[in-house]
Amino acid sequence: MQKLPLKSRLREYIRLPLLMREWKKVADGIGVKPSLPSSSMKRFLIIPCDQKTVIGSRGDEAMMIAMIQSIRAKNSDAIISLLTYADFEHPVLLEYDIGVIPKWANPTWSLKKILEVCSDFDSVMIVGADTMDGHYSLLNSSRLWVVADSVARLGKNSTILGFSFNSKPDPKIINVIKKISSRVNILLRDPVSHARFEKATGRQARCAADAAFQLHESEAIPQMNDLLHWIDTRRTGNSKIVGFNVHPMLFDMSDPAVKEKFVQDCSRALLHAMGELPISVLLISHDFRGSNEADLGLLESIYTNLKNDAGDRVYLDRHPYSATELKFIAGNMDAVFSARMHLCIATLGMKKPVGVLTYQGKFEGLFSYFKLPGELMLDPKSTSLEDDIFLALSFLVNNLTQLTSAVNESWAGVKKLSALNTLAATGIPLE
Template sequence: MQLKKALKSLVPPSLQARIRTWKAERAIAVFEAEWRESRRNAARIQVRRPIERILLVPPDPGTLMGALGDDAMVTSVVEMARARNPEVEIEVLTGRPVASEMAVAHGLKPVEIWESPHFVRDLDALLTKRRYDAVVALGADIMDAYHDFLGSAKMIAVVDLPARRGIPSSVLGFSFNARPNPRLAAHFAGVSPDVRFRLRDEISFERFGRFSPATSELVADSAFVLTPGAVADDLGAWIDAMHADGRKVIGINVHPMLFRDATDEQIATIVQRGADALLACAETARVAWLLLPHDYRGRLGDAVCLEPIRDRVAGILGDTVRHLDGRHRASTLKAVAGRLDGVVSGRMHLAIATLGMGVPALCATYQDKFEGLYRHFGLPDWLLLSPESFLVEGTFRDALARFIQQLPELTRIVGARREAVLALSRQNFTIFDDVAQTARIGSAGQGGSPAPVQDA
C-alpha cells in the first residue's frame, strides 16, 4: 500500500485527473453496452397481488440510511409495502458491506451489486432468478445527475429493465433541478413507457416534463407518510411544561451545509446570528427553544452549529432552551416536530416531517430544494430564507420574529393543505396495487417507443 501511494505521488495531478476521467468514461461505456443487451433479452413475467417480494433501491446504496432523509424515505416504503402484506419480502440494492449490514439490522435482505463493474449484467441475472412483484427506486435528489452521472443512469436502468419484464416499476417522489446533465436525456427518452417517474413537487414536475418525454406524475415526497415514533418522556414533559407556562416551543435547526464547503468564519457567523436571534425574540415573545439536530455526520452535522448556539444562550435563557442530545431515527424526530409550535429547518426532510405533522416551518434553503415543497402548501415565499440571510445582521432575527408572530395563521394554512399533500404522497405507493403499467397517467410528456441507449 505504501509503495502504491509513493508511486501515485510521482504522477502529476493533471495526469491523475485524466486517468480518473478515462476510468469513469470506460465504466459508463460498459454500463450502456450491457443495458442495450439486456433490453433485447427481457422476457415478461406475471406479477402477484398482494405483493410477496419487492426490490427497493435507496438513494445512496453505499450507506442505505446514512442520512436521516434517506431513513425517512426507506422506512416509508417498508411501512407501505408491509401495509399491503405484513409478510412481504423486501430486498434492497446495496453497494458496500456497511449498507448490507444495516439492511439486515432493519429486517431487509441486501443484494450487494450496486458497485459491480457489471451492474446491469448482475441486475439482469437477479431479475431472472428472483420473482419481484414491484421495483421501487427512491430518486430523492439524484435523478438529474447533479452529483453523479453514472449513479443517475443506473437509477433509470434499475426501473427500465424490470418494467420491460412486466414488473411494475417506479422512481418515487424525486426532485429535478434546473440544470440536469444533458447526457441523461437519451436515457430518459429510451426508457420503457411503463416506468412511472414520480416528481415530488410541481416545479420539479414541470422541469422534468421539459427535459424528457418519459411518463411522469406529480406526487409529494414519500416521507410525508412516515409513521411518527415516540417522544421520550422527559422531553415530552419539558414541552408540556413550556406550554403550561404560556410559551410557544420552537424547534431550531441550522447547519454548516447551508454554505458549500463552509469556512470556519461562515460557521461562526451562523452560530452568532442564530444565538442573537434567539435572544432577541425571547425578549419580545414568550417562547422556548428546542435545538433539533437532523444530521449527525461529523463536521457536516448539525451539532457543529447547534451546540455552540446553545452554549451562547443557555446562561441567559435557562431552562427555556434545550438541545436534543443523542442520535435519533427520522420517525422519532417527526414525532418531536409534531409536539412543537413551529420549526426553523435547514434540512428538507425535517421540514417535510414538520409540515406532515401540521406544524409550520421556516426554512433556510440550499441547493434549490424547498420552493416546490412550499408550493404544495401554498405557504408564502418569505418563509424561505437564503443562506446569505445569516450573513446580514438582523435578517434572520427579523424573519424569526415574524414567523413566531404569524404562527396562528401559518398553522391554519398548513392544516388546510395537509390532507391533500398526504394523499399525493400516498400516490407513490399505488405501484404495490397495480398489476400492469400499461396505462398512461397525467404526464408531463408522452412516452413513445423506447429509443436506443446512446453511447456516451
C-alpha cells in the first residue's frame, strides 16, 4: 500500500475527530456484552487491510487464503465472508465459497452500519499486515482499530491477525490503541514488532508469526509450463535458480532520475552476479494492482537491460500468478532476493533462504525467526546499492547450504507461531 499524498493526509486529520466521536457514541451505547464460547463459532468475517483492491496485493491474498484454508480444513460448512469497499469477482471466491459484503464505505463510511454487518458473524478478523501503525493511512488504521474494539464490545470474537509495527508509528494511532478493549486479540507477526508495539502503547499483545506461513501452495498450472521448462534447462546446466523482486515504493517515485538509477543499480548488480556466480535469475512480480505500486514495470526495465548480455540466464514471467501459485514457484527456487515481505514469507515457507531490500524496518523480526544474517538485509537508499546487491547475492549463493539448513531448522517453530492466528480468530486448536 502506498502512503497517501499530503492533501489526502490532511483530509484524514479532519475526519479523524468525527470517527472518534462516533466511536465513543457507539461504545457508550453497546456497553460490554458477554463473549461467545469459541466452540460456537461458525460464521467468520474477514476485513482486508485494503478494502478496495482486496487481493491485488499477493501478500494480503496470502494472509486471507491461509486463514480460509485453515478454517475450511476443520469446518467445511463454515460461513466465510469478506467485508469490502465494492463488489468484485475473483476465482478464489468460488474456489473457497467466500461471500462478499460490499459495505465498508458504500456509499459512506459508518461505524454503525459496519457493526450491523459484523453482528451477523461470530468472529471478525482484521488482516493487519503493515497497516495498523498509521504509516500509510491514519484514518484507515484508526477505522480498523475502532471496528476491532466495537466488535469485541458486541461480544464477538475480535482478532487483528499478525501485523508489523514500524519504529515510528503515528502518535495519533498510539492514542487510539490505548483505548482499545482488552478483549481484542492483538497479534504481532515478529518479535521486533511485538517489542515496539508494547513499548509504544503500553498494551500487552501476543507475539505470533505471519498468518501467511500457513498458506498451502498450489500445484503446477499450464501457465507455468514455459517457466518450469526454463528452470529445468538451467538446472541441467548446473545453474542455481535465484528469484529477484523489487517494487517502486523503495524510492521516491516522483523523481525519474532516482528511478533510473535504481534500475541501473539492480541491472548492473545482477549482470555482475551472473558473471561471477553459477546462477540464473527469475524476475518475479508479486503485486498486480495495475498501478504505480505494482512490480512489473520496474522488472520490465531491468529485464530490458539484462536480456542482451544475460541471454537465457534471465527470465521474466509476466503472468499474474495467485499467492498459492507464487508460493509453488518460490519452492522451485534455490533462493530469492526480494523487496516484498510476502514473497520472502512464501520462500521461507518452502524452506528456502532469502535476501531482502528493507523498508520501514519490517524485516529484522522476520530474519530473527530464521536466524538469517544481517548481510542479507540491504538499505535500498544506499549510495553503494549496486555493490551491496552483488555482495548480498554472492553471500546468499556461496552460503546456500548453511542458510538453507538454518531455515529448515527454524521452520517448525515458525509454523506453530503462525498457527496462533488461527487459534485466536477461530478457536481451532494447534495441531
